[in-house]
Amino acid sequence: MGFAQGTALLSAERLSFAFPQGTPVLRDVSLRLKGGTSVGLLGANGAGKTTLLGALTGTVRGTTGGSVRLDVGGLRARRAIGFATQAIALYPVLTVEENVGHLARLLLGSGEAKAAIARTLEEFALGPIARTRVHHLSGGQRRLVHLAASFVHAPPIRLLDEPTVALDFEARQLVVRRVRAWREEGAAVLVTAHYPEDIEELSTELVLLRDGKTRDLGELGTVLSNQVRTLSLRGARPDASWELTLATSSLEEVRSKLGEVPSDVHLSELRLSGNRLRDILLRDPSLSAFARESEGP
Ligand SMILES: Nc1ncnc2c1ncn2[C@@H]1O[C@H](COP(=O)(O)OP(=O)(O)OP(=O)(O)O)[C@@H](O)[C@H]1O
Known part of the structure; x- marks a missing residue:
């Protein structure tokens, strides 16, 4: 050109x-x-x-x-x-x-x-x-x-x-x-x-x-890269879902964040209480959340 x-x-x-x-x-x-x-x-x-x-x-x-x-x-x-x-x-x-x-x-x-x-x-x-x-x-x-x-x-x-x-x-x-x-x-x-x-x-x-x-x-x-990643845990029971936000996707951070979930919702206890863990989803940062924030009132 x-x-x-x-x-x-x-x-x-x-x-x-x-x-x-x-x-x-x-x-x-x-x-x-x-x-x-x-x-x-x-x-x-x-x-x-x-x-x-x-x-x-x-x-x-x-x-x-x-x-x-x-x-x-x-x-x-x-x-x-x-x-x-x-x-x-x-x-x-x-x-x-x-x-x-x-x-x-x-x-x-x-x-x-x-x-x-x-x-x-x-x-x-x-x-x-x-x-x-x-x-x-x-x-x-x-x-x-x-x-x-x-x-x-x-x-x-x-x-x-x-x-x-x-x-x-x-x-x-x-x-x-x-x-x-x-x-x-x-x-x-x-x-x-x-x-x-x-x-x-x-x-x-x-x-x-x-x-x-x-x-x-x-x-x-x-x-x-300045946006957060989101980690979602979804249990089979409707009341058993949590969303955690992460600054990175490093395993270390995932582990330490999981430690912040109250003990009554720990993964092992989820299984013990018969509440199957349906999925664990790590969402990469996207522009959607950012755009919503930027364009908001
Ligand atoms: N010909 C026009 N005369 C007067 N006002 C206008 C005219 N065209 C657009 N506007 C006004 O100017 C403002 C900006 O409109 P514009 O179409 O540039 O927005 P936009 O960001 O492209 O919106 P969208 O995302 O809906 O396409 C609006 O308040 C609109 O009502």
């Missing part, structure tokens, strides 16, 4: 935004999208994630403050940024190939378009439906075509607003693989999603949007 990994391709400084006659949605947003990384944007419903993507691309109308800077070797914004909006934008009466081709010709010109169309159809596994009109496709297929068309010009900056909506497992995995490949090619990615599992699979760094401000939470791995 020609940009050094880790270089900020897009930098927003103290970005603010208010809809006409509306209350401010963004107050003080600072954000860096670096080549080779993928930022997962977390935030509750209505926090302003879609508005932020609109403000970064200049596609929402309202009052904007602060600055958005691109560092993409002089590429114009429409070549440099691909934005897969939350709302699907396709021509229903045109085929998949015609939709992808239309954008390719607009953004690249007819010289480069042919190769870009072929590459995009292949990357998104759209060959079998290339000649199908969009109005004959399922919701998930339309989402995939929308994503493919949005990035047909191979832009170095890629914004994805809820890209996994309506996708089945296979299509979702395809999107996860594509985002990883883009990162490896040096693109800077920003993605919003409602499910922490999606953010976990699609991002390398996390940013939280709350009260109109962004908070850089750092690398996904670091955020996760």
Whole structure:
């Protein structure tokens, strides 16, 4: 892609935004999208994630403050940024190939378009439906075509607003693989999603949007390693279940934590009292609990 990994391709400084006659949605947003990384944007419903993507691309109308800077070797914004909006934008009466081709010709010109169309159809596994009109496709297929068309010009900056909506497992995995490949090619990615599992699979760094401000939470791995593991013991009796939280999964800690369970619920006594131990489950840390805490009131 020609940009050094880790270089900020897009930098927003103290970005603010208010809809006409509306209350401010963004107050003080600072954000860096670096080549080779993928930022997962977390935030509750209505926090302003879609508005932020609109403000970064200049596609929402309202009052904007602060600055958005691109560092993409002089590429114009429409070549440099691909934005897969939350709302699907396709021509229903045109085929998949015609939709992808239309954008390719607009953004690249007819010289480069042919190769870009072929590459995009292949990357998104759209060959079998290339000649199908969009109005004959399922919701998930339309989402995939929308994503493919949005990035047909191979832009170095890629914004994805809820890209996994309506996708089945296979299509979702395809999107996860594509985002990883883009990162490896040096693109800077920003993605919003409602499910922490999606953010976990699609991002390398996390940013939280709350009260109109962004908070850089750092690398996904670091955020996760700071989360606790949970050890659940479930007995056959409904009143015989316990949850312990662990900072690590080391056996030593499990042993010492088990010592904290009151003696009347020790494993040996469970068996003695005829209460079979149904399962012992060690859950790895996940973003779910963290997201619930971060997005809470
Ligand atoms: N066109 C508009 N005019 C006025 N207010 C709007 C408009 N679009 C969105 N808003 C308001 O701006 C706020 C942020 O909305 P936005 O859609 O950016 O949130 P979001 O974080 O993307 O939410 P979700 O997770 O539900 O998609 C909300 O309070 C919403 O009601």
